[in-house]
Amino acid sequence: MFDYNKINFTVEKFQLFTPKHTGIWRDIGVGLRVVETGEPIAVVKDSYEPVQYKDVVDGIENAIILSGIDTTNAEFKTNVHDDGAKMELRARFPAHKQTMIRQHDSVVPEFVFRTSHDRTWANNGMMGLWRNMCFNTLVNGDKLSYVYGRHTKNFDVDGFASKIKESFNFVACEGMEKLRGWYETRVNREEAVNLFTNTLAQRTDNITKKKVANKVMLSNLMKIFDLENQHIEGRGHYERYGVREAGTLWTAYQAATYWSSHVDKTKGAEHTTKVNREDRVRKMLVSPQWMELEAA
Numbered sequence: 001m002f003d004y005n006k007i008n009f010t011v012e013k014f015q016l017f018t019p020k021h022t023g024i025w026r027d028i029g030v031g032l033r034v035v036e037t038g039e040p041i042a043v044v045k046d047s048y049e050p051v052q053y054k055d056v057v058d059g060i061e062n063a064i065i066l067s068g069i070d071t072t073n074a075e076f077k078t079n080v081h082d083d084g085a086k087m088e089l090r091a092r093f094p095a096h097k098q099t100m101i102r103q104h105d106s107v108v109p110e111f112v113f114r115t116s117h118d119r120t121w122a123n124n125g126m127m128g129l130w131r132n133m134c135f136n137t138l139v140n141g142d143k144l145s146y147v148y149g150r151h152t153k154n155f156d157v158d159g160f161a162s163k164i165k166e167s168f169n170f171v172a173c174e175g176m177e178k179l180r181g182w183y184e185t186r187v188n189r190e191e192a193v194n195l196f197t198n199t200l201a202q203r204t205d206n207i208t209k210k211k212v213a214n215k216v217m218l219s220n221l222m223k224i225f226d227l228e229n230q231h232i233e234g235r236g237h238y239e240r241y242g243v244r245e246a247g248t249l250w251t252a253y254q255a256a257t258y259w260s261s262h263v264d265k266t267k268g269a270e271h272t273t274k275v276n277r278e279d280r281v282r283k284m285l286v287s288p289q290w291m292e293l294e295a296a
Contacts, residue, residue: 001061001064001071001074001091002057002060002061002076002077002078002089002091003078004054004057004078004294006078006079007053007054007057007078007080008054008086008225009034009035009036009037009053009084010034010035010036010052011032011033011035011041011050011052011084012032012033012035012050012139013030013031013032013044013046013048013050014030014031014032014033014040015030015031016028016029016030016031016043020036020124021093021149022119024127025160029043029044029045029046030043030044030045030046030048030104031043032044032048032050032117032118034083034084035101037109039083039084039086041083041085041117041118041120042085042117042119043266044119047224050117051115051123051157051232053080053084053087053115055157056080056087056113056115056157057089058157058189059157059158059160059161060089060113060160060161063161063162063164063165063168064091064164064165066165067165067168067169067171068168068169068173069096069168069169069171069172070093070095070186070210071093071095071174072094072095073094073095073224073257074091074092074093074094075090075094076089076090077089077090081139082118084117084166085116085117085118085217086114086115086116086117086118086120086121087114087115088112088113088114088121088124089112089113089114090111090112090137091109091110091111092108092109092111093108093109093110093111093171094108094111096108096109096172097109098129098171102109107129109127109128109129109171110127110128110129111125111126111164111168111268112125112126112127113125122148122149123147123148123149123160124147124148125146125147125160125164126143126145126146126147127143127144127145127164127167127168128142128143128144128145128167128196129144130140132209133136138260138282142183142232143164143230143231143232144167144170144171144183144250145164145166145167145209145232145254146231146232146236147159147160147163147164148231152154152216154250156262158261159262161260162257162258162260162261163254163257163261166203166253166254166257170183171204172176179210179250181249181294182248182249182250182294183248183249183250184246184248185248185249185250185291185294186248186296187246187247187248187251187252188244188245188246188247189222189225189226189239189246190216190246192222192225192247192255193218193222194254194289195252195284195287195289196217196218196222196252196256197213197218198211198287198289199280199283199284199287199289200217200221200256200277200281200284201213201214201215201217201218201221202214202278204260221255221256221259222255224254224255224258224259225247225251226241226242226244227241227257228247228251228254228255229244229246229247229251230244231250232247232250232254233246233247233248233251238295241284245280249290249293249294252293253285254276256281257281257283259277260274260277260278260280260281261274261278263277
């Protein structure tokens with residue numbers, strides 16, 4: 001798939017501070033360099049943890065394989081710039097050429113991901129059906145998934161790969177028409193709150209023994225739902241967060257699947273938690289609340 005020869009290197013942090021105070025103080029930053037050549041490529045915060053390009057590409061390729069998408073005549077491009085400081089991945093899937101969801105012309109599904117070690121490009125990836133796209137993420141077409149993350153917050157490869165896999169499933173899955181229906185079915189925030197309250201974010205109150213909302217979990221799900229709406233239904237970074245009051249069943253589904261795979265690894269039992277969450281998402285898709293929205 002992607003060209004590993006272009007990303008066959010490792011980056012590491014190194015101290016710029018010297019005992020004689022002739023270098024840069026530790027609280028200002030540390031250097032980032034290519035291990036194999038010793039070439040410095042950036043100055044970052046000491047708390048910054050670099051994500052190796054190979055780990056990102058491994059996660060993306062695994063998502064492609066698991067999705068079952070037809071890679072016949074697929075085009076994969078791996079672009080590395082500025083001596084390894086920036087990386088861009090592109091993939092097009094001609095076997096799934098189709099009519100735009102909201103247009104009447106044919107397009108080829110395309111995946112794009114950009115990241116950098118020097119922080120000039122944030123972790124920025126999307127999968128969609130579009131005709132034109134420029135560097136600042138203005139897209140003429142329909143995005144099926146989107147992820148954006150500043151390097152200072154680190155980057156969750158597994159969570160991103162899971163979202164990308166769902167969008168590949170959208171293109172490759174035999175249940176395409178059902179997924180298309182989700183993409184077009186409008187869901188407002190009140191309906192999304194009711195859906196998650198009665199499914200994923202439901203808990204039993206220890207005092208009343210009644211079913212109530214887990215407010216922390218509900219808040220997290222709604223934040224993801226709002227971000228999905230901002231980037232898939234809205235204008236991306238040109239739209240202020242939280243101003244969009246409605247999304248679709250697709251953005252609710254994306255929020256649920258991202259939540260199910262985005263597990264805090266520091267608390268242990270990561271695999272068990274993922275399995276439990278995935279099971280809850282499956283139950284959500286056959287719940288009365290989901291089916292009511294689906295039939296609207």
